[in-house]
Amino acid sequence: MTLAVTMAGCLVVGLLIGWSGVAGFLLPILFVNYCRLDTTQALALSFLCFALSGIISSVNYRRKGQLDFRTALPLSAGSLIGAAAGAALNRLLPTDTVKLLLYLVVLFSGASILARQWLARRKSGKAAQPEKVPGSPALGGLGLAAGALCALSGAGGPVVVMPLLVALGLPAKQAVGAALFDSIFIALPALCVYGGQGGFAGLGLFALLCAAAHGVGVTAGSATSQLVPQEGLKWGVAVFSVCFALYMLIF
DSSP: HHHHHHOOOHHHHHHHHHHHSSOTTTTHHHIIISSSHHHHHHHHHHHHHHHHHHHHHHHHHHHHHHHOOOHHHHHHHHHHHHHHHHHTTTTTTTHHHHHHHHHHHHHHHHHHHHHHHHHHHHHSSSSSOOOOOOOOHHHHHHHHHHHHHHHHHHHSSHHHHHHHHHHHHHOOOHHEEEEHHHHHHHHHHHHHHHHHHHHHHTTTTHHHHHHHHHHHHHHHHHHHHGGOOHHHHHHHHHHHHHHHHHHHHHH
16 A cells, blocks of 8 residues: 555656646655655655656657757756755755755745736736846856755755746746756766665665656656646746745744
8 A cells, every 4th residue: 555655646746747847845755754764765766756757857848849958958067066065965964954945945936936927917917028047157056056955855956946947037838848857967966875875775666666656657747748838837836836835934
């Protein structure tokens, strides 16, 4: 029963990631609170799933023209460095401090999207128009910070990166594509660090089945993402980010 429920959870989270990119943080919660894995095991298994979901989703989003490497590459370069540093520092910094920073960033990102959309509709009755995305240095800095925070806390990456990219003016689906590609470069260093700390000890087939179920969900979600309206996706991500951050900060 535990395996069945966990695989179903991994599949559903994968589906949500493929659609919006912002559900990965649910995996560590599932693995720790339901499966009763220790923190290192939960993070190792989560980042295994994140690496898989990032690769599968990036291929599908690129095929649909919703992954712009001019945005994704500098972002990912920063995340690669940040994630390596964040995973290495995981045992040195208080977990509560890292999570507080993460939730504040998510809250700010969601609130920024809501403010942009509200102001745009009040002015013209239309959705906010895309603005110029920052250059490579700014994207690299964003990736560096996001990679460090996510590798430290177990978030997949898009939950931080995607709302920020939307707030900066990138179209929602392109922001999802860039954030999912970026998640590969957050997941791989973290996977190496937590796996090297014995994160897969005793998991074996359980880890493979969870990753497989997650991969199926991501494949389905990223392949059908065009069925989700961009405007609704943008509002949904914003509301979700704000509600999630407030809940985690309060409770």
